[in-house]
Amino acid sequence: MTTNQSTEPSPAGILQMGTGFWASKILLTAVDFDLFTLLAEKKQLTAGELKQTLNLHCSDRNVFDFLDTLTGLGFLNRAGILETAAYSNSPDTDMFLDLKKPTYVGGMLKMLNNRLYGFWGTLEDGLKTGKPQNEAKHGENLFDAIYKSPELLEGFVNAMSGIQVGAFMAFAQKFDFSKYKTLTDAGGSSGLLSMVVANHQPHMSCVSVDLPAVTAIAEKTITKAGLTSRVKAVSGDFFNDAFPTADIVTMGNILHDWDEQQKLSLMKRAYAALPEGGAFIAIENVIDDDRKANVFGLMMSLNMLIETGTGFDYTFADFTRWAKQVGFSSTSLLPLAGPTSAAIAIK
Ligand SMILES: C[S@@+](CC[C@H](N)C(=O)[O-])C[C@H]1O[C@@H](n2cnc3c(N)ncnc32)[C@H](O)[C@@H]1O
Numbered sequence: 001m002t003t004n005q006s007t008e009p010s011p012a013g014i015l016q017m018g019t020g021f022w023a024s025k026i027l028l029t030a031v032d033f034d035l036f037t038l039l040a041e042k043k044q045l046t047a048g049e050l051k052q053t054l055n056l057h058c059s060d061r062n063v064f065d066f067l068d069t070l071t072g073l074g075f076l077n078r079a080g081i082l083e084t085a086a087y088s089n090s091p092d093t094d095m096f097l098d099l100k101k102p103t104y105v106g107g108m109l110k111m112l113n114n115r116l117y118g119f120w121g122t123l124e125d126g127l128k129t130g131k132p133q134n135e136a137k138h139g140e141n142l143f144d145a146i147y148k149s150p151e152l153l154e155g156f157v158n159a160m161s162g163i164q165v166g167a168f169m170a171f172a173q174k175f176d177f178s179k180y181k182t183l184t185d186a187g188g189s190s191g192l193l194s195m196v197v198a199n200h201q202p203h204m205s206c207v208s209v210d211l212p213a214v215t216a217i218a219e220k221t222i223t224k225a226g227l228t229s230r231v232k233a234v235s236g237d238f239f240n241d242a243f244p245t246a247d248i249v250t251m252g253n254i255l256h257d258w259d260e261q262q263k264l265s266l267m268k269r270a271y272a273a274l275p276e277g278g279a280f281i282a283i284e285n286v287i288d289d290d291r292k293a294n295v296f297g298l299m300m301s302l303n304m305l306i307e308t309g310t311g312f313d314y315t316f317a318d319f320t321r322w323a324k325q326v327g328f329s330s331t332s333l334l335p336l337a338g339p340t341s342a343a344i345a346i347k
Contacts, residue, residue: 023069024112024117025113025117026066026069026070026073027070027109028112028113028117029066030066030075033054034099035054036089036093036098037097037099037100038053038054039076039087039089039093039094040100041100043088044079044087044088046083046084046087047064047083047085047087048083050067051063064082067085068085071087074090075090075092076089076090097109104162105163107155107160108162108163109162110155110158111156111159114155115155116134119307120133120303120306123305126302126305126306127305132307132309133305135152136307142308143211153213153217157189158190160192161189161192164192164193164252164253164340165192165196166337167252167283167337167342169196169337170340171193171196171334171336171342172196173200175281177197177201177203179277180278180279181205182204182205182206182246182248183197183204183207183249184206184207184209184243184244184245184246184248184249184250184273185206185207185252186209186249186251186266186269187238187251187253188209188210188218188252189208189210189218190221191218191221191222191233193206193208193250193252194208194222195225195227198227198230198231204230205230206231206232207244208222208231208232208233209234209241209243209244210235211236211237212235215235218233239265239269242269242272243270244273245273245274246273247278248274248279248280249270249274249278249280250281250282250283251270251281251282252282252283252284253283253284254282255282255284256284256301256312256313256314257304257307257308258308259310259311263314264325268326271326271327275347277346277347278346279344279345279346279347280344280346280347281342281345282342282343283342283343284314284343285297285300285313285340285341286313286314286315286333287301287313288316289316289317291315296338297339300313316331316333319331319343323345326345327347328346328347329346329347331344331345331346332344
C-alpha cells in the first residue's frame with residue numbers, strides 16, 4: 001500500500017500512514033457537514049460564506065486550513081487564496097458526495113464518521129479480548145443492538161448501499177444471467193442488489209429477504225424505483241426460515257458477519273433453496289489467497305472483529321473449501337469493482 005519501494009529505508013511511508021487518520025477525519029467531517037452537497041448546489045463559495053452557512057465558530061484560519069487541506073487532498077477545487085478563495089467540488093466529490101444525486105456514497109462515510117471512527121479507537125481492546133467494540137460490546141447481537149434506534153437503522157442501511165452499489169452494478173452487467181430467471185438476495189437490506197439486477201436484466205425477478213425492521217425501508221425504496229412487479233421485499237430470519245427458492249441465491253457482505261459454522265449453515269440454506277445448476281453468489285471483499293494484495297479485504301475482516309467479534313472475511317480458497325463441504329459442484333471468482341468480487345458456487 002504505502003511501503004517504501006526504494007532500497008534506502010525511509011520513515012516517510014510510516015509517518016504518512018501514522019497520521020492517516022487526520023486526513024480521514026477531515027474528509028469524514030466534510031461529509032458529515034454535507035459540505036459537498038452545499039457546494040454542488042451553490043457551485044462555489046468563499047471560506048467566509050462556508051463558515052457562516054456551516055455555523056462554524058472556530059477562527060478564520062481554522063476554516064482556511066480545513067478547506068485548503070480538502071483542496072490539497074483533491075476533494076475541492078480552489079480559485080484564489082485565503083479571503084479571496086472560491087471553493088468548489090472536484091469532479092469526484094460532485095458526483096459521489098452530493099446527497100441529492102443518485103450516485104451518492106456518503107452513507108457509508110457518515111457511518112464511518114458517526115460509528116466506526118470511535119469504535120476503531122479501541123482496536124487494541126478488540127485484539128486483546130476478541131470482543132466487538134461497538135453497540136454490541138456488552139453481548140447483544142449487532143443487528144438487535146442497532147435496529148432499536150431508527151436513526152442507527154437508517155444510517156446502517158444507507159451505509160450498506162453506499163459501499164456496495166459499484167459492485168452490484170458490475171455484478172448485474174458482468175454475470176451471465178441468461179440461464180436464470182429468479183434470484184433471492186438473503187440479507188438484502190434496502191433491496192439494492194435486487195433492484196440493480198432487475199434494472200439491468202429485464203427477464204429477472206428478485207426477492208430481497210431481511211429482518212422485519214429493514215423490510216419496510218426496502219418496500220419503500222422498491223416502490224419509489226417503480227420495480228414492484230419484479231422485486232419483492234420479504235421479512236425472514238436467514239438462520240431459522242427457509243430461503244425463498246430461486247435459480248440464484250446471493251449474499252452481499254453477509255458471510256463475513258459470522259463465524260465459520262454460521263457461514264457453513266448459511267451456505268447450506270442457500271444450497272437447499274437452489275435447483276441443480278443453480279448459483280450461490282457471495283459478493284464481498286474476497287481476500288487474495290496469498291493474503292496480502294487485497295489489503296481492503298484484510299481491513300474489512302478486522303472491521304468484523306470491531307462489529308461482530310467472531311465474523312471475518314475470507315479467501316476464495318476458503319470459499320471453495322466450504323462450498324465443497326456443502327456439496328456444490330464447482331466454484332469460480334468474478335472480480336467486480338475495486339476490492340470486491342463475486343465468489344460463485346454452482347449446485
Ligand atoms: C452487512 S449487511 C449487508 C447488506 C447487503 N446485503 C449489502 O451487501 O450491502 C448484513 C445484512 O444482514 C441482515 N441480517 C442480519 N441478521 C439477519 C437474519 N438473521 N436474517 C436475515 N437478515 C439478517 C441485516 O439486517 C443486514 O441488512
